[in-house]
Amino acid sequence: MIIDGKKVALDIRNRIKSHLENFPHTTITLATVIVGSNPASQLYVGMKHREANAAGIQSKRIELDENISQQELEQQISLLADDDDIHGILVQLPLPKHLNKEKMLEKIPPKKDVDGLTDINMGRLLQGQKQLVPCTPLGVMRLIEAYGIKTSGKNAVVVGRSSLVGLPQVLLLAERGADATVTLAHSRTQDLAAICKNADILVSAVGSPALINEAFIKPGAMVFDVGVTRLENQTIQGDVDFEAAKKIAAGITPMPGGTGPMTVACLLENTILAATLQGVLPRSH
Amino acid sequence: MIIDGKKVALDIRNRIKSHLENFPHTTITLATVIVGSNPASQLYVGMKHREANAAGIQSKRIELDENISQQELEQQISLLADDDDIHGILVQLPLPKHLNKEKMLEKIPPKKDVDGLTDINMGRLLQGQKQLVPCTPLGVMRLIEAYGIKTSGKNAVVVGRSSLVGLPQVLLLAERGADATVTLAHSRTQDLAAICKNADILVSAVGSPALINEAFIKPGAMVFDVGVTRLENQTIQGDVDFEAAKKIAAGITPMPGGTGPMTVACLLENTILAATLQGVLPRSH
Numbered sequence: 001m002i003i004d005g006k007k008v009a010l011d012i013r014n015r016i017k018s019h020l021e022n023f024p025h026t027t028i029t030l031a032t033v034i035v036g037s038n039p040a041s042q043l044y045v046g047m048k049h050r051e052a053n054a055a056g057i058q059s060k061r062i063e064l065d066e067n068i069s070q071q072e073l074e075q076q077i078s079l080l081a082d083d084d085d086i087h088g089i090l091v092q093l094p095l096p097k098h099l100n101k102e103k104m105l106e107k108i109p110p111k112k113d114v115d116g117l118t119d120i121n122m123g124r125l126l127q128g129q130k131q132l133v134p135c136t137p138l139g140v141m142r143l144i145e146a147y148g149i150k151t152s153g154k155n156a157v158v159v160g161r162s163s164l165v166g167l168p169q170v171l172l173l174a175e176r177g178a179d180a181t182v183t184l185a186h187s188r189t190q191d192l193a194a195i196c197k198n199a200d201i202l203v204s205a206v207g208s209p210a211l212i213n214e215a216f217i218k219p220g221a222m223v224f225d226v227g228v229t230r231l232e233n234q235t236i237q238g239d240v241d242f243e244a245a246k247k248i249a250a251g252i253t254p255m256p257g258g259t260g261p262m263t264v265a266c267l268l269e270n271t272i273l274a275a276t277l278q279g280v281l282p283r284s285h
Numbered sequence: 286m287i288i289d290g291k292k293v294a295l296d297i298r299n300r301i302k303s304h305l306e307n308f309p310h311t312t313i314t315l316a317t318v319i320v321g322s323n324p325a326s327q328l329y330v331g332m333k334h335r336e337a338n339a340a341g342i343q344s345k346r347i348e349l350d351e352n353i354s355q356q357e358l359e360q361q362i363s364l365l366a367d368d369d370d371i372h373g374i375l376v377q378l379p380l381p382k383h384l385n386k387e388k389m390l391e392k393i394p395p396k397k398d399v400d401g402l403t404d405i406n407m408g409r410l411l412q413g414q415k416q417l418v419p420c421t422p423l424g425v426m427r428l429i430e431a432y433g434i435k436t437s438g439k440n441a442v443v444v445g446r447s448s449l450v451g452l453p454q455v456l457l458l459a460e461r462g463a464d465a466t467v468t469l470a471h472s473r474t475q476d477l478a479a480i481c482k483n484a485d486i487l488v489s490a491v492g493s494p495a496l497i498n499e500a501f502i503k504p505g506a507m508v509f510d511v512g513v514t515r516l517e518n519q520t521i522q523g524d525v526d527f528e529a530a531k532k533i534a535a536g537i538t539p540m541p542g543g544t545g546p547m548t549v550a551c552l553l554e555n556t557i558l559a560a561t562l563q564g565v566l567p568r569s570h
Contacts, residue, residue: 102414119408126407127448129387153475161459163412170455170469174446179473181480184455188464190438195466 001147001251003224005139008146009261013055016268019284020056028275029058030088030114030267031080035073035099036066040230041092048090051264057271060086070099077107087278088114088271111277114270122163125171131277132270137169139262140203140224141178142269147251149201149222152179157196159212159239160205161186165226169203192216204239212240214248223252226259286432286536288509290424293431294546298340301553304569305341311565314343315373315399315556316365320358320384321351325515326377333375336549342556345371355384362392372563373399373556396562399555407448410456416562417555422454424547425488425509426463427554432536434486434507437464442481444497444524445490446471450511454488477501489524497525499533508537511544 020028030052032045049059064076073095080086089112095101105113110120116133125133144151156173160166161184173180185195187206196202196216204212205226217223227239238255246252253259275281305313315337317330334344349361358380365371374397380386390398395405401418410418429436441458445451446469458465470480472491481487481501489497490511502508512524523540531537538544560566 102412119405119412119414121408122411123404123406123408126411126452127387127404129404153473167411167456171452174469174471179471181468181470181474183466183468184459185466186459186464188438189466 002246003143003147003222003251003253003258005143005253005258005260005262008143009051009139009265011146012142012265012269013051016055016057016272019272019281023281026280027058027085028056028087028271028280029060029085030090030271031060031062031086033062033064033076033080033089033091035064035068035092036096038094045092048264048267052268052271055268057268066096068099070103073099073104074107077104081107081109081112086112087275087280088112088267090114090267112274114267114274116168116270117164122168125168128175130175132273133172134164134168135266135270136165136205136226136259136263137172137203138266138269139259140169140226141172142262142266143224143253143259144178144201144222147222149251151201154180154200155198156180156182156201156203157185157199158182158203158205159185159189159192159196160207160227162205165205169205169226173201173203206239208239209237210239210241212245214241214244217245217248219248220250221248223249224259225253225255228255228260287531288428288432288507288536288538288543290428290538290543290545290547293428294424294550296431297427297550297554298336301340301342301557304557304566308566312343312370313341313372313556313560313565314345314370315375315552316345316347316371318347318349318361318365318374318376320349320353320377321381323379330377333549333552337553337556340553342553351381353384355388358384358389359392362389366392366394366397371397372560372565373397373552375399375552397559399552399559401453401555402449407453410453413460415460417558418457419449419453420551420555421450421490421511421544421548422457422488423551423554424544425454425511426457427551428509428538428544428547429463429486429507432507434536436486439465439485440483441465441467441486441488442470442484443467443488443490444470444474444477444481445492445512447490450490454490454511458486458488491524493524494522495524495526497530499526499529502530502533504533505535506533508534509544510538510540513540513545 052059121132158169170182174182193215201222203224207227209229225238225240229237337344365374406417443454455467459467478500488509492512494514510523510525514522
């Protein structure tokens, strides 16, 4: 089975659009901040704006000069933080090397932090009090839910220990309600293939092209490919050798069309949640 | 081998005492807050004061009435937060049921949060920017260091997913530098014995007496018992069946005298770190 991220993402977008149609006098706005002219960042931000607009969410694009100072960047973020008409703030990463990401993130109010990257939102996730959580691991959870994949008591393996994907993925898979037994593997893991082969649910978030081949996959496993490597020919390649893996896995995300669209859909979902936390939209149900 | 937490804790206490003797005109003060008269809480807080004083750290004990309101509790915390002569604030948990722990924790400044429980300190741990981290999992790491136990590439299993112990333990074992492959198991884990039997390093933090017996232990494993159950006869019992496990494990913490003293030692260590973060003590080395 191909796990169709494009379709599930479209369902989420349509659900948001219908929800917002109930509030014709309310405008929800997502602000994106992009520093410099990295082409991949431009591409990602452009896609986020298109999807937001298709869901009925307005967007505001702030483009800042590559050489902006830390102080000026923080001032720009503070303007958005103080603006009641802005409900979500997304700063496209990575920033140019001279800028301090942590200090910048401190300027984003937790309730507008649609990427779930601030210390407070990360801390709430760790405390079992999650609100806004990182979009990529949330997207994997939404695929699991959409396909009715059982997680309770199952063995999950997450490969990669980034604070953006791997670590929150471990917490989301292991939390009460999901209840998977989760193993966190990474570059220092010995015999990665054997560990992955034990996974009923495998999430790879490394960025190492075709790292995961048939020797890594348990027959019947569900495989989620989150790693993205941009090849010289401008195509993207996941962590998983798709053709090899799909013969053994029961379900697998393609690349593109798998976890990528879900990241964007969860950004929209987080923007709605942010507006709800700010009291601009009512709590549904 | 018995992993002697009492001895390592004493070493830490003595190191802190020597360090503080370099600053005879500086007084470091740990404030403890205890609500109500739970005898176990009284016992723990008393021990923390004794150990602090033995290390040359002053302590201040605030006892509050069982029926204190949330607002009054928060006011008391705010007084300590604003007092430059107080360097660490520890609120003994659990609180009486009518009080909101999360709202109380928000009043503790992250730099005085010697239990590492605030959202911001938890978030920093998840982001790989740790400062003050929870004392019990930190104590296990200090035992691992003191005994020169290799973690890189080893399989570690953490049983129990509390935000106070299990989850931060996973992060500390898997972070760069420690580099273990870590599995998080819990009450919904299937075949817990088989999963534990794969662990080179096993940390149990459940609170289920003698849950871990010889069938759970890989020959040569290092076993850290963090679970504490208070029996009717007022003795304490760990998660590990010590007599059965010690025949198979290469190293094991006893109970008492294992991870318990380390929790208190790490509270002292965190108090010194807190004072350092506040600029009251210089950064050493």
